[in-house]
Amino acid sequence: MDSIGAQSYAKVLENGVQAIEEVNRLRNSGYTREDIYVISHDEDREGRIVDAADTNEVGLKEEGLFGAIANMFRSRGDELRSMITSLGFTEAEADFYEKELDLGKVIVIAKKPSA
Template sequence: MAETTKSYAKVVENGVHAVETVKELSATGYDKDHIFVLAHDQDRTERIVDTANAQEIGMKEEGMFDSIANLFRSRGDELRSKIVSLGFTESEADFYEKELDLGKVLVIAKRSE
């Protein structure tokens, strides 16, 4: 069985902290193509991604089926699916999604494979 490296996740208070966290992760060796930002509001996610020069979780990470299924899911279900697609458990995804409900931002980084 292949060993997998767990993704790094950090919940931050706002977009400014998310941008700072992305910069810190880049400085410590994470590839910018493997640093993702997620907020409860899609527009907010896009603004932070653009400002931080990070990535959105998309079809490449989720797979085609989940990406299409997200079109029909509630935003909470979609967020949990995206978080799980990066290697987190359902219970971890539930925790992070609740933090996003409170207006916080999630920054996730994966080591390049």
């Protein structure tokens, strides 16, 4: 499922290779490193893909101080849903994407650059 909302675009992918290809495709269409995020249920896998694709991780800038601190006390699923909503998706969309992550998939999200 691809989701193109008012704020962000997301694509569910089967693996890291496809995620890197999607990051490259987004870069070729005008997105910058700062606009693109990779999310995986496995934090180590996520880090490897982020490093290989030279892209962004969801952090303090996206979630805000309260969200980042709250994530220290959340389950990984709750943390992922929080990350996804901080990038402009609804709670229902975040639930859908988190279930896809539970299945071992990877999500590439691109925030639309501010005009």
